[in-house]
Amino acid sequence: MEFVEKHDNYFVQKVDALGRLGLSPHQKITTAMRILAYGAATDSADEYTKIGESTTIESLKRFCRAMVEVFGDWYFWSPDAEDIERILHIGKQRGFPRMLGSLDCMHWKWKNCPTGCAGQYVGRSGKPTIILEAVADYELWIWHVYFGLLGSNNDINVLSKSPLFANLANGEAPPANNVIQGK
Structure with a gap:
């Protein structure tokens, strides 16, 4: 909260003309974090934090x-070249040589999906979901996140659209030397 207050005067509590x-x-x-964490609707903040919808939207932005x-x-x-070296070293010590991180895709239930979009985002559960792809290292440092794709997709379909592998294919990655099948 201190950092946010120092960065943007909007968050500093002020006194109005009537004192x-x-x-x-x-x-x-709290309002902004509830929306981000729980997918709460912007007009629901009035009940919890006594803030109107327009102020909630402004606070969130x-x-x-x-x-x-x-x-x-x-x-x-x-990660930069130094991070890659550190991650690879620790992975090797733990029995996972040449492993940069753990990649996973998951479907998050989209509780407040707009009705007009709900049909496009139906996942394998039959409910609206949004897909999250993330890469984390052994310290749980998340260094890649991608939200996207409509509908029920498997991990391969998500990966094919992901900027993670698009960047690698375009040569936009830190250097990491690996030996694969002796080469």
Whole structure:
């Protein structure tokens, strides 16, 4: 909360012309996090944090922007050559030589999927889902995330559309030397 408040004055609690305290940063940030974490509707925040829908939307936009601008350089990056070397070294020590991370695709139930889109996002469960592809290393450092694709797709279909392998195919990856079948 401190970082967000320092980055964007919108989150600092202010006093209005009548001397009343406005919305607290706790209210605005909690609202944004509930929407992101639980898929809560923007008009549901009124019941929980006493914030109207327009303020909820503004808080969400500003919170997301602040997260990227404040923490983006540290948390939202692909591994560089030094990271690759460290990850490969630890993987080798643990019995997984040449392993950069664990890749997985999963279907997340989309609780508040708009009715007009629900049919396009029906997953194998018969309910609307959105597909998440993620790569994490042994420390659970997530260095690739991809949300996407309509409908019920298997992991191969997701991977074929993923920017992870598109980048690798275009040569946009840190150097990692591997030996495969003696080559």
